[in-house]
Amino acid sequence: MEFGWSPQEQAHRQRIRDLLEEALPEDWEAHSAHGPGSGYQTDFSLQFCPMLAERDLLVPNWPRAFGGQDAPVWQQFILGEEMWAAGEPRGAQYMNVNWIGPTLMKFGTPEQIDRYLPPIREGRAIWCQGFSEPSAGSDLAALRTQAVPVEGGYRVTGAKIWTSYAGRADHCFLLARVAPRAGGSAGKASILILLVDMASPGIQVKQIPALIGEGDIHELFLDDVFVPEANRLGAEGQAWDIITAALQNERTGIARYEFSRRMLDRAVERLKARGRWDDPTVRERAAQALMLCEAARLLVYRVVDARARDLPADAFPSVARWAVVQADNGVNDFLTECMPEGLTGSDPVQVAHHQRAIAAGIASGAAEIQLNLIARRWLELPGEPKR
Structure with a gap:
């Protein structure tokens, strides 16, 4: 590269x-x-x-x-x-x-x-995505929102949580489970994707108060919401192929490391101005945070390079996603230890970065889920033995 x-x-x-x-x-x-x-x-x-x-x-x-x-x-x-x-x-x-x-x-x-x-x-x-659920979290295979086939479409009932931007969204990219039709099979094949008009009767949105930013996350409730069949994306049973393609882009689409690097550079300039940069411990901690940012950048670039060359999708985006989480948290730890005064409100941008670092390990699939994906799909480690 x-x-x-x-x-x-x-x-x-x-x-x-x-x-x-x-x-x-x-x-x-x-x-x-x-x-x-x-x-x-x-x-x-x-x-x-x-x-x-x-x-x-x-x-x-x-x-x-x-x-x-x-x-x-x-x-x-x-x-x-x-x-x-x-x-x-x-x-x-x-x-x-x-x-x-x-x-x-x-x-x-x-x-x-x-x-x-x-x-x-x-x-x-403005779109939102209806993936996570109260009982499923990042485990999409465990989702329980039901789409019941009816004449002309589906009747959808269920709940989603951690739905970013739902309060202002025009449409929702929604995952739901549909009962198998005659001759069909259960499991992953029963998931489908619906493009839901957020103005549809039966939809209720409730904002979740949170530390990570104003208006970012919501609960989304669907009570017998009619969605026309024309609003189904792909065929029933094709959802996992579509989701895999979508998440390849989503999990590396937010350049969080760039904001973290910006915050790190700001902190170093301020520490120099205050005469605190001569402390070798401070310099070492800054170097560690910089290393995490650059590692995240290069690992994300590897994913973008694969997209640019139209290579087949693989599990590496989870590796890059994990590196981005580490960069966010590494810079946040450095700022908290070396410039804690910024978190008192004197620097709203540092406060915002602190909040975003909290969210980094949750958004686009929890960090623990990414580690599981890395273990199974990238490192090909054996799973738990069957009992």
């Missing part, structure tokens, strides 16, 4: 930075500290993302047939790094361009593509 950036990639990154300089308000840091799901940041994203779209910066790597520029996938990832370093002014919309849009392109019907892709590529759509 070439670890440097080409002149074209450097120019692309500079275009993004120029737009950020132009578009972000002077008090952006204070507002962004509340998190991508806050009311302010959500409203701002609906102004900012169309600006990205107008400059062909929102979805440059999408195929031209779907409204993109056929640009290399690295351009999309450069966008993600710059957005996350700046506090993610795309708000909840990073999810749309990273994996919901590409998943629709690959598995959606022509009618679904015509309906859902234009708002995403124009920067005016």
Whole structure:
């Protein structure tokens, strides 16, 4: 892998930075500290993302047939790094361009593509994902939300939890279990994916108060919600193939290490200004945190490189995801030990990073789940013996 950036990639990154300089308000840091799901940041994203779209910066790597520029996938990832370093002014919309849009392109019907892709590529759509459940957590195979086949579609009843951005979402990428039809089999084949209109009767959203940011997570309740068959993504029994493809993008789509590196650099500059950088223990702890950030970056780059070369999906995204969690926590530990005063409220951005580090090991699949996936699918370690 070439670890440097080409002149074209450097120019692309500079275009993004120029737009950020132009578009972000002077008090952006204070507002962004509340998190991508806050009311302010959500409203701002609906102004900012169309600006990205107008400059062909929102979805440059999408195929031209779907409204993109056929640009290399690295351009999309450069966008993600710059957005996350700046506090993610795309708000909840990073999810749309990273994996919901590409998943629709690959598995959606022509009618679904015509309906859902234009708002995403124009920067005016907000989605949420209905994966985790109170009794299932990150174990998607254990989900219990039921989709009962009826004439013209499904009746869906169940509950989801930790559903980011559900309070403002237009649609939900929902997983549900459908009773096997005649001749069908139970288990994974009974999971299906529905593209649910969040304005449908029978949907209730309740915000969960949390430390990790304003408006980020919710409970989602579905009571006999009708979803047309035209809103099913893929066939019944195809859900796991679709989810695997989607999670390849989701688990490395958030460049958290970039925000952590930004916080580390800020801390080092402040420690130098305060005369505390001469302490060898402080320098050693900073070096350890930097090592974790760079390890996460390079492991994520390996995943992006595989996507760029259209290699088959494998289990390595879980390795990269685990490294990103370690980087977030490593920098957070350094800041807490060496600059604890920032957590008292004097630095809202440090507080925001602290909150995001708490969430890092939960979002996109709990860290423990990633370790299990690494053990089974990457290291191919034997499982527990059958009793």
